Amino acid sequence: MKIARIEAFPIQSDMKGALYKGDGTEGRRPPWTKGAEVAGPMSGYARFKKLRSTWRYDGAVGCLVTAEDGTTGFGMTRYDLPVIHLVNDHFAPLLVGEDCMAIERLWDMMVRMASPYGVAGIPSYAISAVDLALWDLKGKLLGQPVYALAGGPVRDDLFVYATGNDTDWHMELGFRGTKLACPYGLFDGLDGLARNEALVAERREMVGPDVELMLDCWMAFDVEFAVRLSERLKPYGLRWIEDCLLPENAEAHDELRRRLPGQTLATGEHWYALQSFATACTRRMADILQPDICWAGGFTGCRKIAQLAEAHGLEVCLHAGANTPYGQHLSVTSPAIRWAEYFVGGAPGVPLEENRVFPTMPVPVGGRIAPSDAPGFGLEMTDALLESMRR
Structure with missing residues (x-):
C-alpha cells in the first residue's frame, strides 16, 4: 500500500x-x-x-x-x-x-x-x-493495536505517577506517585534552595512515606545548585530529581553524575537525536531516560531509545507517556519502561476524562493504565473530531 x-x-x-x-x-x-x-x-x-x-x-x-x-x-x-x-x-x-x-x-x-x-x-x-x-x-x-505490531505487551498495565503541584488532588485520584514542578532555580540563590526544600517537605508530609515523590527541575539549575539542593532534600526520600541542567552540555551531566553518586537522576526530555541517548547510555549520565514520543523521533525513535537503555541496564520513563495513546502503546511493550507519567493540568475536581486529547483514550484509574486494544492507536478519529481539532 x-x-x-x-x-x-x-x-x-x-x-x-x-x-x-x-x-x-x-x-x-x-x-x-x-x-x-x-x-x-x-x-x-x-x-x-x-x-x-x-x-x-x-x-x-x-x-x-x-x-x-x-x-x-x-x-x-x-x-x-x-x-x-x-x-x-x-x-x-x-x-x-x-x-x-x-x-x-x-x-x-x-x-x-x-x-x-x-x-x-x-x-x-x-x-x-x-x-x-x-x-x-x-x-x-x-x-x-500498535502495541501488538511492536511485539505485544510485556505487562498487563503500567504504574502511573501524576505530575503537577495539586498534590492533594493526585492523592484523591489514587496515584501512588507524584512529581512536583520546582518553583525556584539557580537565579534564586540560597533563598531558592530553602523555599524548594520547604515545598518538598510540605508535600512529603502530605503524602506520607508510602507514596513516591519526585522533583522536576526543568533546566533551571547548574551543577552546583543541583548538588546543594539534592543534599538538602535527602531526608525526604525523593525517587529522583529530573532535568536539572541545560540539555546540550554533556560534560555538565557527567559532572552532576560524578558529584551525586547516590542520587537517582532522570533526564532526556529535551534530547532528540538517537545519538544523544546513545552517548548518555554509554557514559551513564543518568539512571532514567525521558524522551517524549511526540518529539524524539516518534514511536520508532523512542523504541530504539528504549532498546538502547535496556541493553545498558537503564530505565526509560517517557515524558508525559500516559497522556497520549502513543506513549501508552510504546510503554507496555518495553521491559525498560516500568512507569508512565501523567501530567495533570486540569482543576481539582475535574475528572481526568475531561482533559484528555482523544475522547476514547484511556486515563489512569487508581494510578494504573492500559492502552486501548482498538486498531492503530485507538484514536477513533472521526471527520468531526478532526475538524474540531483544527485551528
Missing part, C-alpha cells in the same frame, strides 16, 4: 472545549497551572520569570498520512509553523508513493533528509509527527 498524501496542520492545544463544548465539570479551585511560578532556563530575566508562557514559542501540530485506499493515520507534535513547513514542503513530497508499511525505511529516510540542517530539535518534532501517523495507519490497515 502506497502513501497517497501527507499533511501537517495546526491544531488546538487544549481539546477540552472541542470535546465538551462548555459542559464539563466545574473545578473546586483553579488548577496549579493557572499562575504558579515554575523555574526554567529564562528565570534569570525578571520579565520572563513568573510564567513560561511569556517566552515560549509553541503551537500544537497534527499530521495526517493517507494511504491509497483512503485509510488515514494521525500523529501529533509541537512547534507550529516551522514543523508544519518541514513536513509539508520537505518530507511529504519525497515520501508520497513510498510503501506506507515500511516504517523503518521511512524513518531512516526522514533522518537522512534532515541531516544537512541537523536532526535534533525542530526536525525531530517533524519526524515524530509523521512516524506516529504511519504507525497509526499501519495498525488500522492490519486491524491490530
Whole structure:
C-alpha cells in the first residue's frame, strides 16, 4: 500500500472545549497551572520569570498520512509553523508513493533528509509527527493495536505517577506517585534552595512515606545548585530529581553524575537525536531516560531509545507517556519502561476524562493504565473530531 498524501496542520492545544463544548465539570479551585511560578532556563530575566508562557514559542501540530485506499493515520507534535513547513514542503513530497508499511525505511529516510540542517530539535518534532501517523495507519490497515505490531505487551498495565503541584488532588485520584514542578532555580540563590526544600517537605508530609515523590527541575539549575539542593532534600526520600541542567552540555551531566553518586537522576526530555541517548547510555549520565514520543523521533525513535537503555541496564520513563495513546502503546511493550507519567493540568475536581486529547483514550484509574486494544492507536478519529481539532 502506497502513501497517497501527507499533511501537517495546526491544531488546538487544549481539546477540552472541542470535546465538551462548555459542559464539563466545574473545578473546586483553579488548577496549579493557572499562575504558579515554575523555574526554567529564562528565570534569570525578571520579565520572563513568573510564567513560561511569556517566552515560549509553541503551537500544537497534527499530521495526517493517507494511504491509497483512503485509510488515514494521525500523529501529533509541537512547534507550529516551522514543523508544519518541514513536513509539508520537505518530507511529504519525497515520501508520497513510498510503501506506507515500511516504517523503518521511512524513518531512516526522514533522518537522512534532515541531516544537512541537523536532526535534533525542530526536525525531530517533524519526524515524530509523521512516524506516529504511519504507525497509526499501519495498525488500522492490519486491524491490530500498535502495541501488538511492536511485539505485544510485556505487562498487563503500567504504574502511573501524576505530575503537577495539586498534590492533594493526585492523592484523591489514587496515584501512588507524584512529581512536583520546582518553583525556584539557580537565579534564586540560597533563598531558592530553602523555599524548594520547604515545598518538598510540605508535600512529603502530605503524602506520607508510602507514596513516591519526585522533583522536576526543568533546566533551571547548574551543577552546583543541583548538588546543594539534592543534599538538602535527602531526608525526604525523593525517587529522583529530573532535568536539572541545560540539555546540550554533556560534560555538565557527567559532572552532576560524578558529584551525586547516590542520587537517582532522570533526564532526556529535551534530547532528540538517537545519538544523544546513545552517548548518555554509554557514559551513564543518568539512571532514567525521558524522551517524549511526540518529539524524539516518534514511536520508532523512542523504541530504539528504549532498546538502547535496556541493553545498558537503564530505565526509560517517557515524558508525559500516559497522556497520549502513543506513549501508552510504546510503554507496555518495553521491559525498560516500568512507569508512565501523567501530567495533570486540569482543576481539582475535574475528572481526568475531561482533559484528555482523544475522547476514547484511556486515563489512569487508581494510578494504573492500559492502552486501548482498538486498531492503530485507538484514536477513533472521526471527520468531526478532526475538524474540531483544527485551528
